[in-house]
Amino acid sequence: MGKAQTLEGISLTVSDVSGQKLFKVPAAPAEATVGELVHSLLSKMNLPENDSNGQPLAYQARVEREGRHLHAAERVGDALQSGDALTLQPNIDAG
Amino acid sequence: MLENDYQFSLLLFRKDGSPLGSASVNVDWEPAVEATRFLHARHGLVPFCGEGTAYLQPLWDKLEGEPHIRGFRVIFEARGSRPVSSEFPSRYFREAAAQASDEFVKRGKLEAGETYLYQAVAHRNNGAVPANGAGFLLEAVEQAPAVSLSQSCLKDVQSRSAPVGVIDADDMPVFIPRRILDEVVTLTMQTEHQETGGILIGHLRRDMALPEIFAEATAQIAAEHTRSSATKLTFTAESWNAATAAIRLRKRSEIFLGYWHSHPVKDWCASRECSLEKQKQCRLAKDFFSEDDCAVMRAAFPRAYSLGLVANNTATEGVTFSLFGWREGGIHARGFHVLEETHA
Numbered sequence: 001m002g003k004a005q006t007l008e009g010i011s012l013t014v015s016d017v018s019g020q021k022l023f024k025v026p027a028a029p030a031e032a033t034v035g036e037l038v039h040s041l042l043s044k045m046n047l048p049e050n051d052s053n054g055q056p057l058a059y060q061a062r063v064e065r066e067g068r069h070l071h072a073a074e075r076v077g078d079a080l081q082s083g084d085a086l087t088l089q090p091n092i093d094a095g
Numbered sequence: 096m097l098e099n100d101y102q103f104s105l106l107l108f109r110k111d112g113s114p115l116g117s118a119s120v121n122v123d124w125e126p127a128v129e130a131t132r133f134l135h136a137r138h139g140l141v142p143f144c145g146e147g148t149a150y151l152q153p154l155w156d157k158l159e160g161e162p163h164i165r166g167f168r169v170i171f172e173a174r175g176s177r178p179v180s181s182e183f184p185s186r187y188f189r190e191a192a193a194q195a196s197d198e199f200v201k202r203g204k205l206e207a208g209e210t211y212l213y214q215a216v217a218h219r220n221n222g223a224v225p226a227n228g229a230g231f232l233l234e235a236v237e238q239a240p241a242v243s244l245s246q247s248c249l250k251d252v253q254s255r256s257a258p259v260g261v262i263d264a265d266d267m268p269v270f271i272p273r274r275i276l277d278e279v280v281t282l283t284m285q286t287e288h289q290e291t292g293g294i295l296i297g298h299l300r301r302d303m304a305l306p307e308i309f310a311e312a313t314a315q316i317a318a319e320h321t322r323s324s325a326t327k328l329t330f331t332a333e334s335w336n337a338a339t340a341a342i343r344l345r346k347r348s349e350i351f352l353g354y355w356h357s358h359p360v361k362d363w364c365a366s367r368e369c370s371l372e373k374q375k376q377c378r379l380a381k382d383f384f385s386e387d388d389c390a391v392m393r394a395a396f397p398r399a400y401s402l403g404l405v406a407n408n409t410a411t412e413g414v415t416f417s418l419f420g421w422r423e424g425g426i427h428a429r430g431f432h433v434l435e436e437t438h439a
Contacts, residue, residue, distance in 0.1 A: 013238070017335045017395045018351035020144070022240040029231050036231070044235035046097075046125040048394050052386035057394060060332040069332060087339075089332035090394045094292060094356045095387030 011082045014041055017089045021045055030077030034061055034070045038088060047088065052095075062087045096237070097124055099151045101217040103164075105188060105195050107205075108212040115204055115211065118195035120188065124151065124169075125397060126424035127183050131169040133399035133421075135179035137267060139306040143299075145239030147173035153217035154182060162216040185215045187424055242350055247300035249309055253432065259416065260430035266422060267400055268309035269431040271295075275315050276433065280414045282317055283357040283406045290328040292356030293317040294338040295402060296349040310352055310400055311434070316341045318354075325363070328356050330391065353402030353420075354391060358383065361410035371411055380409050382417045382428040389426050392419070 009027030023045055028037055038061050042049050051057050060069040064085040080086075103122055107115040128149040136143040150170045156163040166184040192213040199205040249268060256270055275295070282291055297312035320333035342349050364374045374380060384403060392403050403419040403426070420429045 014235070015240070016397070018398065018401070019339070020240050020242070020350065020398045022238045023235040024238050025233065025235050027234065029233070032231055037233075040231070040233045041235065044233060046128075047397070048123070048390070052390040062332065062336065087335075089335045091329060091331050092391050092394050093387050094290065094328045094330070094354070094391045095326060095385035 010076060010080050010084070012080065012084050012086055014045070014086045014088065016045060016047060017087060019087075021047070028076050028080065030075070032076050033072060034074045034076060034079060035072030037061070037076055038072070041086075041088060045088070051092065058091045059088045060091070062089055096147070097128060097149045097151070099124070100220050101151060101153055102220055103153075103167075103188075103215060103217050105192055106214045106216060107192070107195060107199060108214070109205070110210040110212065112212070115199050117216075118198060120191040120195055122188065122191050123393075124149075126393070126399075126421060127167075127169050127181075127187060128171065129397060129399040130183075130421060130424045131171045131179065131181040132173075133267075133308075134181055135171065137306070137308045139303070140179050141171060141173045141176045142239070143244060143308070144242060145173065146237045147171055156214075159214075162218050164215050164217050166215075167217075181423075183424055185213075188213065188215045242299065243348065244299050244301040244308060247302060247309075247311075249300075249302040249305060249307055252300075252309070252311065252434070255437070256432035256434045258430055258432055260418065260428070262430035262432075263422070266420060266429050268307070269402060269418065269420070269429075270309065270311045270434040271404070271418075271431055272312065272434040272436050274436060275312055276416060278315055279355055279357075279404070279406050279416075283408050283414050286323070286357070287359055287408055288362050289323045289325055290357050290359060291318075291323060292321065292328050292330070292354060294351060295353045295355055295404060296338075296342055297352045298349060299352075299400060308400070310402070312352055312402075313347065313349055314345070315355060325359055325366075327387070330354075330395070335395070351396065352400070353396050353404065355404035355406065356388070357406040357408055357414075359408050361408055364410065374409065375411050380407055380411075381415060383407075384417070384419045384426060384428070388419070392421075392426055 009029050012025040015022045104119045135141045152168040153164045154166045155161045156165045168182045170180045172178045294316045316338045318334045319337040322329040360380045399421045405417045407415045418431045
């Protein structure tokens with residue numbers, strides 16, 4: 001309760017790990033899970049979903065306001081506030 | 096944003112030209128769009144970053160005609176600028192063809208390692224809209240990140256540097272201070288039996304007189320919270336956090352230019368009991384960038400100016416360097432300039 005959000009959803013800015021791909025999300029659905037949101041964002045931001053072996057890449061969403069990584073199962077409406085900045089950070093192997 | 100009215104697929108053939116079949120492919124267009132935008136941004140024709148729309152246009156094969164293509168064109172439009180375009184040959188589909196060939200191997204129609212040929216084709220989508228797997232509609236609008244391209248004279252910087260490797264005039268000029276390379280050598284030697292790495296940070300600069308954009312590295316940040324072995328270095332979410340925090344602490348408006356990591360080649364070769372003579376010729380000893388290395392570039396450094404530096408720790412030449420960067424939507428070995436810094 002009390003978190004600023006529009007009826008349509010939560011306004012966010014999202015960047016890739018380098019900070020060079022920056023997107024504005026006007027209305028992230030509050031009922032979605034963070035995992036679902038990240039999955040959708042990867043597509044919108046043209047970030048790869050799989051590694052070089054075709055295995056899913058594990059991305060973590062870091063919310064700047066709290067300086068923590070969100071759990072995939074958290075509900076967007078519970079974890080995020082309008083105006084939050086998210087960074088998508090992959091665990092990825094160089095060979 | 097990418098607008099694509101076509102479905103691209105590949106026809107695969109055996110080496111003798113006999114058909115294997117067709118395969119629908121999921122092509123990663125982002126590097127081509129990035130390459131188009133950045134090439135023209137370097138020449139001052141479109142904004143360096145921010146919102147824009149890219150369109151794909153097949154280039155029909157002049158002999159075979161539609162639907163056979165010899166490549167494709169990316170047309171990029173940004174508000175306030177004229178549309179710009181770049182053409183890409185059909186070798187852009189090489190990776191997609193390799194994935195498709197794997198399927199034919201699984202089906203027993205092609206032997207593993209057997210040579211194959213491919214022909215890309217394109218058909219209009221007929222209004223079909225790709226499904227959104229997330230189950231909800233999400234709008235996301237690209238914004239311009241806070242990157243300032245400071246004015247600088249390329250010739251001045253070149254005069255303080257020496258070229259390393261093959262410099263391709265079409266590549267964005269890159270300058271790396273010797274100090275950074277020395278640090279990389281030290282870190283590589285300290286962990287010589289395992290891979291180690293870090294983030295290259297610095298500035299993009301613009302020489303309006305040419306016009307041209309070039310990159311100048313200012314520091315490397317040794318990666319923290321990584322997991323490493325002799326053949327692998329895992330960058331974790333905590334690694335990226337630590338690098339971002341270091342940039343903020345430095346307060347110099349630097350950006351992520353790319354990453355570096357070591358290849359303990361002499362250990363790799365020793366484990367295979369390769370002779371020194373063989374090690375001199377080893378393809379892993381120089382300009383080797385694995386599929387995993389490319390995947391890091393694609394996931395973490397997708398911008399067309401991004402760099403991947405490899406420190407090759409060899410038995411015969413000590414630590415040598417190979418630099419990789421994006422070119423025409425692919426990742427290639429490239430030359431760079433070693434910058435000699437002057438201190439007052």
